[in-house]
Amino acid sequence: MARTATAPGAPTTALGKAALEVDDRLIVAGPLRRTLNKVFPDHWSFLLGEIALYSFIILLLTGTYLTFFFQASMTEVVYDGSYAPLRGIDMSIAYASTLDLSFDVRGGLLIRQMHHWAALLFMASIVVHMLRIFFTGAFRRPRETNWLIGVALLILGIFEGFAGYSMPDDLLSGTGLRIMSAIILSIPVIGTWAHWAVFGGDYVGELIVGRLYIAHVLIIPAILLGLIALHMLILVKQKHTQFPGPGRTEHNVIGNRLFPTFAGKATGLMMVVFGVVAALGGLVQINPVWLWGPYNPAQVSSASQPDWYVMFLDGSTRLFPAWDIYLPGNYNIPALFWPTVVLPGIIFTLLLAYPMLERKLTGDTASHHLLQRPRDVPVRTSLGMMAISFYVVLLLSGANDVIADKFDISLNAMTWIGRIGLLIVPPIAYVLTYRICLGLQQHDREVLEHGIETGVIRRLPHGEFIEVHQPLGPVDEHGHGQLAYGGAPVPKKMNQVGGARRAIRGFFSPIEEPTAVELEQRGEDRGLATAEPQRELTTSGRPAEGGRPSEGGRPSEGGRPSEGGRPQEPRD
Numbered sequence: 001m002a003r004t005a006t007a008p009g010a011p012t013t014a015l016g017k018a019a020l021e022v023d024d025r026l027i028v029a030g031p032l033r034r035t036l037n038k039v040f041p042d043h044w045s046f047l048l049g050e051i052a053l054y055s056f057i058i059l060l061l062t063g064t065y066l067t068f069f070f071q072a073s074m075t076e077v078v079y080d081g082s083y084a085p086l087r088g089i090d091m092s093i094a095y096a097s098t099l100d101l102s103f104d105v106r107g108g109l110l111i112r113q114m115h116h117w118a119a120l121l122f123m124a125s126i127v128v129h130m131l132r133i134f135f136t137g138a139f140r141r142p143r144e145t146n147w148l149i150g151v152a153l154l155i156l157g158i159f160e161g162f163a164g165y166s167m168p169d170d171l172l173s174g175t176g177l178r179i180m181s182a183i184i185l186s187i188p189v190i191g192t193w194a195h196w197a198v199f200g201g202d203y204v205g206e207l208i209v210g211r212l213y214i215a216h217v218l219i220i221p222a223i224l225l226g227l228i229a230l231h232m233l234i235l236v237k238q239k240h241t242q243f244p245g246p247g248r249t250e251h252n253v254i255g256n257r258l259f260p261t262f263a264g265k266a267t268g269l270m271m272v273v274f275g276v277v278a279a280l281g282g283l284v285q286i287n288p289v290w291l292w293g294p295y296n297p298a299q300v301s302s303a304s305q306p307d308w309y310v311m312f313l314d315g316s317t318r319l320f321p322a323w324d325i326y327l328p329g330n331y332n333i334p335a336l337f338w339p340t341v342v343l344p345g346i347i348f349t350l351l352l353a354y355p356m357l358e359r360k361l362t363g364d365t366a367s368h369h370l371l372q373r374p375r376d377v378p379v380r381t382s383l384g385m386m387a388i389s390f391y392v393v394l395l396l397s398g399a400n401d402v403i404a405d406k407f408d409i410s411l412n413a414m415t416w417i418g419r420i421g422l423l424i425v426p427p428i429a430y431v432l433t434y435r436i437c438l439g440l441q442q443h444d445r446e447v448l449e450h451g452i453e454t455g456v457i458r459r460l461p462h463g464e465f466i467e468v469h470q471p472l473g474p475v476d477e478h479g480h481g482q483l484a485y486g487g488a489p490v491p492k493k494m495n496q497v498g499g500a501r502r503a504i505r506g507f508f509s510p511i512e513e514p515t516a517v518e519l520e521q522r523g524e525d526r527g528l529a530t531a532e533p534q535r536e537l538t539t540s541g542r543p544a545e546g547g548r549p550s551e552g553g554r555p556s557e558g559g560r561p562s563e564g565g566r567p568q569e570p571r572d
């Protein structure tokens with residue numbers, strides 16, 4: 001039934017009345033109120049996904065501006081724009097229009113450079129966001145779907161960036177396309193056909209830039225947009241994870257309401273991202289295509305590097321031995337196939353499957369909304385560091401000619417350093433990370449058992465010097481101390497499984513949480529403690545500043561305990 005403007009409590013202002021009219025028709029007030037009251041937990045690492053989101057918005061805006069001037073045509077023209085050194089030279093319309101964008105279109109160079117910087121930031125923030133999800137265990141049930149969507153976004157981002165980089169038809173982009181052509185041709189059986197389908201004939205042909213353009217401005221952005229929307233919908237539905245802390249359980253979310261606090265902070269961050277990208281675009285030159293010159297298949301300049309997110313493939317190509325395999329019947333599998341098709345295939349399959357693999361190995365099928373600290377799951381953390389070190393060796397090898405040149409090392413030596421590094425650095429990274437995690441766990445355990453070191457030295461009557469240890473606060477109802485020990489209690493099911501599974505689970509989490517008895521004994525152990533009891537340890541394991549209760553490492557507002565002081569909502 002329609003509400004009348006004369007009913008008690010009815011709005012009196014024109015705006016209020018208009019809102020009432022709208023709500024009478026669309027019934028949006030309820031859902032809107034629920035959305036605005038949604039609670040988002042607070043942690044700096046949750047900003048990484050937001051940075052990816054905002055840089056994507058910048059890419060959409062700047063990319064749209066570029067489409068007004070960029071012409072994706074391979075037709076040859078003679079350049080007569082304002083960049084004198086290239087005047088009179090034959091080039092494609094695509095390259096000429098990129099030069100025009102850079103020199104003759106108002107704001108063109110700024111927007112082009114902003115677009116390129118935003119692309120680099122977008123890819124970097126996605127990767128770091130993914131690492132945060134990985135190392136804190138945020139991909140565990142029920143968030144596997146969002147992990148899968150995330151990996152799809154990452155792969156699409158790489159293709160989108162590559163397509164963008166290839167469109168201006170300068171010497172660098174042509175070199176990248178040449179490599180892409182060779183990669184496609186190296187695929188056994190279907191290679192020649194796939195190449196024909198993509199390039200519309202022999203390399204380089206007239207069609208490829210037009211096709212890349214449609215993929216770059218329409219197909220891939222549309223899929224990215226759809227998947228990002230789905231990513232966000234799932235996030236809102238499942239609610240965000242949170243780090244363990246006072247009052248935070250698997251069944252609630254403590255943080256800031258969407259409106260006004262979270263919205264205010266998010267808008268601020270968006271402005272910062274826009275500002276940083278605009279400053280970079282305006283002040284720091286990137287991809288000066290006029291210096292590279294138009295594409296000519298007979299030329300490759302030295303230090304030809306792709307953007308950083310494609311460079312690992314360049315690295316794998318440089319490191320892989322020239323093992324061409326000849327099969328009976330005059331068939332050949334070119335060496336390029338392994339580092340550029342098989343290796344990325346394995347990397348991305350492992351990435352996609354990781355949540356399922358870990359679930360299988362640990363037997364942990366429970367839902368988790370509390371995050372884990374990397375040290376509490378040493379095997380996962382070490383595997384992650386192993387993967388990162390493998391990637392970094394590939395990445396550096398993608399620039400091994402530049403490193404060889406700058407440090408006066410032979411390129412041959414650089415190739416061998418890369419090959420050997422690829423085999424030995426990851427296992428070393430694994431062992432080191434594992435030891436560091438165990439060391440940190442041991443330290444936590446000592447803090448739990450003996451309290452926090454205060455740095456205060458006392459002299460006892462018989463002359464002995466001791467350091468005062470500050471007691472910890474009480475243990476919560478889950479048996480957790482104030483140290484964030486891995487967040488969620490270990491599900492019962494995981495305690496019941498036997499044999500190999502238990503061994504693997506022990507392998508994944510070698511130091512068990514302290515038992516309830518140990519936690520109780522803690523107090524007696526600290527017989528010498530005389531300082532005020534510490535009410536809380538932050539998630540980093542350090543006491544909150546001023547001994548006040550804190551939230552995620554910061555003092556909570558007004559010094560009140562977080563449970564009472566911060567908005568919270570239950571999970572469905």
Ligand code: HEM
Binds near residue numbers: 063064217
């Ligand atoms: C994830 C999204 C995107 C990424 C990673 C990306 C990346 C790139 C890169 C690296 C370039 C080469 C820039 C240069 O010349 O230095 C480029 C060019 C271009 N992009 Fe994008 N882009 C994205 C989205 C878009 C969208 C949504 C549009 C249009 C609606 C667009 C339109 C263009 C155009 C027209 C060019 C050619 C102009 C030029 O190279 O100067 N881009 N893009």
Ligand code: HEM
Binds near residue numbers: 046228235241
């Ligand atoms: C276009 C790229 C992406 C965008 C714009 C994006 C955006 C976001 C945002 C804004 C959040 C919430 C805030 C946060 O936790 O940081 C989020 C959460 C999440 N993202 Fe992404 N993301 C992207 C790529 C990825 C990738 C590559 C992965 C993993 C492979 C991933 C997996 C997840 C997961 C599992 C969550 C839920 C985390 C939680 O509740 O703690 N996302 N994403």
